[in-house]
Amino acid sequence: MIILEANGVTAGYTEVNILHDVRIRVRAGEIVSVIGPNGAGKSTLLKAIFGLVAVRSGTVTFKGEDITGQRPDKIARKGISYVPQVDNVFPSLTIEENLEMGAFIRTDDFSQRIRDIYDLFPVLKDKRSQKCGQLSGGQRQMVAMGRALMLDPELLLLDEPSAGLAPFLVSSIFDKIREINATGVALVIVEQNAREALKMAHHGYVLTMGRNAMDDTGKALLANREVARLYLGG
Amino acid sequence: MAELFIYGIVLGSIISLGAVGLTLVYGIVRFANFAHGDLMSAGAYIALFMVTHVLAWAGIPDATFGPLSFGWRMAVAFPVSMAAVAGLAIAVDRILYRKLRLKRSGIVILAMASLGASFIIRMLILILWGPDFIFYRPGLLRPALVLPLGVKIRPDQILILVVAFLLVGLLHLFLKNTRMGKAMRATADNMELARVSGIDTERIIIWTWGIGGALAAAGGILYGIDVQLHAAMGWNFLIPIFAATILGTIGNMYGALFGGLIIGVAQQMSTAFLLPTYKPAVAFIIMIIILLTRPKGLFGGGTRQ
Numbered sequence: 001m002i003i004l005e006a007n008g009v010t011a012g013y014t015e016v017n018i019l020h021d022v023r024i025r026v027r028a029g030e031i032v033s034v035i036g037p038n039g040a041g042k043s044t045l046l047k048a049i050f051g052l053v054a055v056r057s058g059t060v061t062f063k064g065e066d067i068t069g070q071r072p073d074k075i076a077r078k079g080i081s082y083v084p085q086v087d088n089v090f091p092s093l094t095i096e097e098n099l100e101m102g103a104f105i106r107t108d109d110f111s112q113r114i115r116d117i118y119d120l121f122p123v124l125k126d127k128r129s130q131k132c133g134q135l136s137g138g139q140r141q142m143v144a145m146g147r148a149l150m151l152d153p154e155l156l157l158l159d160e161p162s163a164g165l166a167p168f169l170v171s172s173i174f175d176k177i178r179e180i181n182a183t184g185v186a187l188v189i190v191e192q193n194a195r196e197a198l199k200m201a202h203h204g205y206v207l208t209m210g211r212n213a214m215d216d217t218g219k220a221l222l223a224n225r226e227v228a229r230l231y232l233g234g
Numbered sequence: 235m236a237e238l239f240i241y242g243i244v245l246g247s248i249i250s251l252g253a254v255g256l257t258l259v260y261g262i263v264r265f266a267n268f269a270h271g272d273l274m275s276a277g278a279y280i281a282l283f284m285v286t287h288v289l290a291w292a293g294i295p296d297a298t299f300g301p302l303s304f305g306w307r308m309a310v311a312f313p314v315s316m317a318a319v320a321g322l323a324i325a326v327d328r329i330l331y332r333k334l335r336l337k338r339s340g341i342v343i344l345a346m347a348s349l350g351a352s353f354i355i356r357m358l359i360l361i362l363w364g365p366d367f368i369f370y371r372p373g374l375l376r377p378a379l380v381l382p383l384g385v386k387i388r389p390d391q392i393l394i395l396v397v398a399f400l401l402v403g404l405l406h407l408f409l410k411n412t413r414m415g416k417a418m419r420a421t422a423d424n425m426e427l428a429r430v431s432g433i434d435t436e437r438i439i440i441w442t443w444g445i446g447g448a449l450a451a452a453g454g455i456l457y458g459i460d461v462q463l464h465a466a467m468g469w470n471f472l473i474p475i476f477a478a479t480i481l482g483t484i485g486n487m488y489g490a491l492f493g494g495l496i497i498g499v500a501q502q503m504s505t506a507f508l509l510p511t512y513k514p515a516v517a518f519i520i521m522i523i524i525l526l527t528r529p530k531g532l533f534g535g536g537t538r539q
Contacts, residue, residue, distance in 0.1 A: 073429050073435075088427065091424075093423065102431055104432050
């Protein structure tokens with residue numbers, strides 16, 4: 001079942017459009033990786049889906065409902081969560097408070113959900129009352145993902161989760177992403193680290209210059225010579 | 235000197251009430267609200283209107299509480315005025331600043347708009363009450379208690395300290411422990427991420443103006459009780475509250491509290507060497523020194539963005 005569908009999306013921050021007629025489909029429970037060179041519009045695509053960039057034309061539908069141009073706080077209520085690439089935690093709030101903010105719109109008891117997040121990222125539990133401004137890059141990324149998971153989303157949008165992390169942390173973050181996916185959450189991941197991103201992806205999209213260049217299963221794209229030459233470094 | 239120090243703490247606690255509100259608004263709405271001082275005046279005069287007209291008409295007795303200079307009328311007028319100024323601050327935001335925000339106007343445009351709002355409030359007070367100094371209770375003898383070290387202090391001033399610190403303490407508990415308070419801190423940290431988390435930031439902005447306005451009103455009334463009312467009182471507070479806010483790092487509530495006390499003490503202690511008319515200059519000089527030497531204030535820098 002397709003849960004997210006973006007069709008013919010054209011969008012940009014200023015009068016200049018960054019995305020041109022972009023299309024992407026996400027099925028329930030699958031990982032979709034979006035790769036491409038710098039400036040291809042990968043991050044802008046996530047922002048357009050989440051209502052952070054004005055969509056000039058085209059539509060975004062989530063579970064059959066048109067969510068094009070809705071406010072981010074409304075979209076969050078429908079079951080999509082988004083983790084920005086930078087500034088993705090509240091630095092003067094503690095880890096626990098960051099998670100509580102993730103659950104801001106929940107009116108039920110979410111203490112079990114916080115325990116689940118600590119089970120997924122045990123290192124956060126010991127530091128729960130530390131301010132996020134003092135954490136390392138890897139720990140911040142975990143808080144950011146934990147915050148986004150508090151609403152129990154059906155779809156999680158991750159913008160460059162491995163950016164700026166030490167190499168030994170990158171693989172552990174990708175392992176965590178697989179664990180999150182194993183609980184039934186669908187993910188759209190924008191990544192510079194194209195090889196790792198395609199390895200775990202059910203489907204992959206290649207964007208160049210703000211347009212769809214290719215899309216296929218993750219395996220097929222990994223085996224594709226042109227993709228290998230351009231994006232996988234060999 | 236000990237006496238001037240105590241008077242400085244009293245004045246400083248009033249400055250702090252203005253500065254804490256100003257810094258909260260800055261932290262979330264991100265512009266320098268030049269109308270903040272006049273919200274203090276508005277609070278003082280709304281309380282005056284309550285005390286001399288509404289509550290007098292309603293038949294609330296005029297008696298005072300023991301050694302204090304006011305009674306039930308002020309006890310009722312105080313929270314009513316806080317609520318009224320909270321409403322006023324929210325209304326100005328909805329009518330004026332929100333429109334500019336939606337148009338993505340720069341901070342200079344917003345600051346100038348707030349300057350305009352400050353003139354409107356001040357001129358309305360001048361039209362309604364005139365330019366004279368007014369007391370909540372004219373002609374009342376205000377005896378002072380004598381504390382150790384020969385410090386003379388009026389019971390009113392002790393109450394001012396208690397009320398100011400109580401309000402700041404309540405704000406601290408609100409920001410630390412409630413869902414809305416945490417969301418206010420989160421929004422001040424990163425408004426876009428707050429929106430991404432599902433927080434309705436327009437609602438947070440309304441809360442922020444409400445709290446800022448209510449605290450300003452409290453500061454204005456307390457100053458009126460301590461000294462007197464004047465149409466330009468809030469305008470004259472603008473330099474001290476900005477100095478306190480900058481001294482304590484813009485956006486930092488505890489810094490603003492601390493900065494307010496420092497500015498208040500510095501202003502009062504200066505009267506030992508300088509004419510009291512130079513008091514505003516003292517705040518101004520401290521502000522300039524801080525801007526030149528530590529533009530991020532005493533609590534700026536480090537890991538905070």
